[in-house]
Amino acid sequence: MSGEAPAHQVLARKYRPQGFEELVGQPGVSQTLSNALSSKRLHHAYLFTGPRGCGKTTTARILAKGLNCVKGPTPQPCGECAPCREIAASSCLDVLEMDAASNTGVDDVRQVIIETVALAPARDRYKVFIIDEAHMLSNSAFNALLKTIEEPPPHAVFILATTEVHKVPATIASRCQRFKFRPVAPEPLAEHLAAIAKKEKVAVDAEALRLLARAAEGSLRDAVSLLDQCRSAGEGRVTVESVREMFGFVSADLLLGAARALHERDAKALAGWLKKVYEEGVEPAQFLKDLRAAIEAVYLEKLGAGDADPAWSQALSGATAEGLGFLLRRLNRALEELRFGDSPRLALELGLFSALEAAHDLGAWVARLEALERRLSAGGGGPALSAAPASAPVSVTMPPAPRDEAPALTAAAQPAASGGADWSAFVAAVSRQKLALGTTLEKCAHETRPDGGWTIRFARQFDLDGAERARTFLEEALAALAGRPLKLQFALGGTAAPSASVDIVDPAIPETPGGAPPGARWKDVTEGGPDAGAAGALKKAEGVFGGKARIIKKPTGGA
Ligand SMILES: [Zn+2]
Structure with a gap:
């Protein structure tokens, strides 16, 4: 590097890799290009593809230096x-860089390339044309370029870089040697940042580097600028806290606490952690994503496909892969609902608490039945049970299933009157598309009129108006369930019994699972999901009682 270095030089420029050995995270690319340069088996056109920030333009300049260095061609x-110095400073007359994003037209191509390509290099061995964002060129520009690439003068080398290779015409791409750049993995990114921090005498925690590398999402350029921002803000010191603060990362305590509460099915503790999420101003989406990423790592570890953070492995050591898979699906769904709903906070709470409840309800229920079965087979059946005639139907009361699992369960257990529809299936169907409306309906009472249609009663005029606006949608949903068009009527007054709710309280994480029956964790909910669990449990009940069991939903909730 020549000239005076400014007091605060941008790190990304200062530490831009200058040779193939300095390229980060692209071993295949640097190896192949080095070999080509040492064996002098060079192409006239190269196509570098891959996501932004992973080193395509940097590599193009290194290749240009390798071609034109006075000691070259050399790797x-x-x-x-x-x-070498002029290429590094982008001031070399024989290496022309063109940003196709701002020079898309045929005239630009003609001016920069076509009219100069035939002329011999001004000084150097090759005339190198680096075309960045090549996919942005217009069709006529590509056509003009094609003729040159088809029959290039011996001194011309083209390097096309693009993030969207599918937009480069096949006629062009097929005449280029292609190199696929990959997003840089977090480990080499963090190592690279550590090396820069050391040279710059910036104190950085290893964990902070890991976070920065993760935030850069595979882009070396982004990773270095993020480090630069943190360095400026932290006056020569970069800590985990400052990185979290700066980029809105969720603190590890918060994530781990919530995961532990989920694992131990501790609604109170979970509510406490959620309260902290709101207090710290963490975005619900960010929280869900970070939680999902951490749990996914443990999930993969349990499948033998990776290593998780030891603190996480420890915290979730009692969970099974199935249980974690179930939870991950719930988190995915919550993120989806969050994306399309109008209340991120509601989506977050519904997602987490329903994950907790689904495991809880079915798990505890099956555990109770199993205990009963054991007692019966041990010959300790109570008098009331043995006195019941074998053919009499036995009712098993079950807590309400989580809403989205409800349709299958209730449809099988309580066939709707002919031509009618099931209320909870209706609410579930509405919730899938309009979460807020579904949540309102959950709290409403309804009556079936003689014509099979429903009168729905709302507590507030506001909610009634909302339903009125969505009347067409609601009646279509009802018709789909009933198999025929039915009319809805909306009225004020009267609501269903309130469903169980969880208050937000301070975090109180018990040292041991709070009164959870053994063997009633997520692992009880297997791949088939809660429905399969319910059906299995129903069978079990029939086996135990020797009669016909059916599921009756208890409206007020609670196990
Ligand atoms: Zn040189």
């Missing part, structure tokens, strides 16, 4: 000769 450009 190790000296970095000191005039061509």
Whole structure:
């Protein structure tokens, strides 16, 4: 590097890799290009593809230096000769860089490339054309370029870089040697940042580097600028807290606490952690994503496909892969609902609490039945049970299933009157598309009129108006369930019994699972999901009682 270095030089420019050995995270690319330069088996056109920030333009400049270095062609450009220094500073007359994003037209191509390509290089060995964002060129520009690439003068080399290779015409792409750049993995990114921090004498925690590398999402350029921002803000010191603060990362305590509460099915503790999420101003989406990423790592570890953070492995050591898979699906669904709903907070709470409840209800229920079965087979059946005639139907009371699992369960257990529809299936169907409306309906009472249609009663005029606006949607949903068109009527007054709710309280994480029956964790909910569990449990009940069991939903909730 020549000239005076400014007091605060942008790190990304200062530490831009200058040779193939300095390229980060692209071993295949640097190896192949180095070999080509040392064996002098060079192409006239190269196509570099891959996501932004992973080193395509940097590699193009290194290749240009390798071609034009006074000691070249060489895989190790000296970095000191005039061509090397000028290429590094983008001021070399024989290496022309063109940003196709701002020069898309045929005239630009003609001016920069076609009219100069035939002329011999001004000084250097090759005339190198680097075309960045090549996919942005217009069709006529590509056509003009094609003729040149088809029959290039011996001194011309083209390097096309693009993030969207599918937009580059096949006629062009097929004449180029292609190199696929990959997003840089977090480990080499963090190592690279550590090396820069050391040279810059910036104190950085290892965990902070890991966070920065993750935030950069595979882009070396982004990773270095993020480090730069943190360095400026932290006055020479970069801590985990400052990185979290700066980029809105969720603190590890919060994530781990929530995961532990989920694992131990501790609604109170979970509510406490959620309260903290709101207090700290963490975005619900960010929280769900970070939670999902951490749990996914443990899930993969349990499947033998990776390593998780030891603190997380420890916290979720009692969970099974099935249980974690179930939870991950719930988190995915919550994120989906969050994206399409109008209340991120509601989506977050519904997602987490329903994950907790689904495991709880079915798990505890099956555990109770199993205990009963054991007692019966041990010959300790109570008098009331043994006195019941074998053919009499036995009712098993079950807490309400989580709403989205409800349709299948209730449809099988309580066939709707002919031509009618099931209320909870209706609410579930509405919730799938309009979460807020579904949540309102959950709290409403309804009556079936003689014509099979429903009168729905709302507590507030506001909710009634909302339903009125969505009348067409609601009647279509009802018709789909009933198999025929039915009319809805809306009225004020009267609501269903309130469903169980959870108050937000301070975090109180018990040292041991709070009164959870053994063997009633997520692992009880297997791949088939809660429905399969319910059906299995129903069978079990029939086996135990020797009669016909059916599921009756208890309206007020609670196990
Ligand atoms: Zn050189």
